[in-house]
Amino acid sequence: MKQIFIFAFFIISITFNSFSIDIKKYQIKSGMIEYKVEGLAVGTEIVYFDDYGIKEARFTKTEAKIMGFSTTTNTLTITNKDWSYNINLDEKTGTKMKNKQLQELIDGITQKDYEEFGKKMLEQMDAKLVGNETILGKNCEVWDIRKMNGKTWNYKYVPLKIEINLMGKNINTAVKFEENIKIPADKFEVPKGISITEQEMENFNMDDMFKMIQKGVESEENEGNN
Numbered sequence: 001m002k003q004i005f006i007f008a009f010f011i012i013s014i015t016f017n018s019f020s021i022d023i024k025k026y027q028i029k030s031g032m033i034e035y036k037v038e039g040l041a042v043g044t045e046i047v048y049f050d051d052y053g054i055k056e057a058r059f060t061k062t063e064a065k066i067m068g069f070s071t072t073t074n075t076l077t078i079t080n081k082d083w084s085y086n087i088n089l090d091e092k093t094g095t096k097m098k099n100k101q102l103q104e105l106i107d108g109i110t111q112k113d114y115e116e117f118g119k120k121m122l123e124q125m126d127a128k129l130v131g132n133e134t135i136l137g138k139n140c141e142v143w144d145i146r147k148m149n150g151k152t153w154n155y156k157y158v159p160l161k162i163e164i165n166l167m168g169k170n171i172n173t174a175v176k177f178e179e180n181i182k183i184p185a186d187k188f189e190v191p192k193g194i195s196i197t198e199q200e201m202e203n204f205n206m207d208d209m210f211k212m213i214q215k216g217v218e219s220e221e222n223e224g225n226n
Contacts, residue, residue: 024052025053026158028158030051030180030183031178031180031181032177034046034175036172039170042062044062045062047059048183048187049158049183054080055079056080072090074088076094076191078189083096087190087196094194095197129141130142133153135174136160140153150165151163158177
């Protein structure tokens, strides 16, 4: 299940960086977020973003113990309006995918919607606003995302906390957040020495992803009731 929700967040992240139109994923131009990762996996994650979230780099370093086995993660995920990269920094290998999927999600969207595309993303996930909480002094909207069996705490659509409950809780909580800062351009570049191969996602769409996640959620609930 852990692979399912990691994949889900990866797909959601790349989807809204896919188009050349003036979309604002976040309502903040640039920033850096440092998360504490707790739950099935423990560790840290540091995210850099620019151009209102169109460019994003996510450095993740965690360790997980599942059924007596220990696994480590040391990855870098880079997204921009053209490509998405998923890189294993230990093995110095990675994949890239062309961001050409899910054009139907923006059909009929008005220019005003482009300014609030973070909200459109939440609506696509069937999320419900359930309250407000303060994280790092920022007033965050709390959204319940049933399709992912979790919640997100968003400040101007920037997630300062993410909670997913599949086979146990996994929580990313911001311990440091800097907004509207200068982000070095090389943060969004593939490091030297990384071998990249291209992958295709011709037949995948958001409905497929949500069905996969929901199947995992229902499976967990059925196991809990037995």
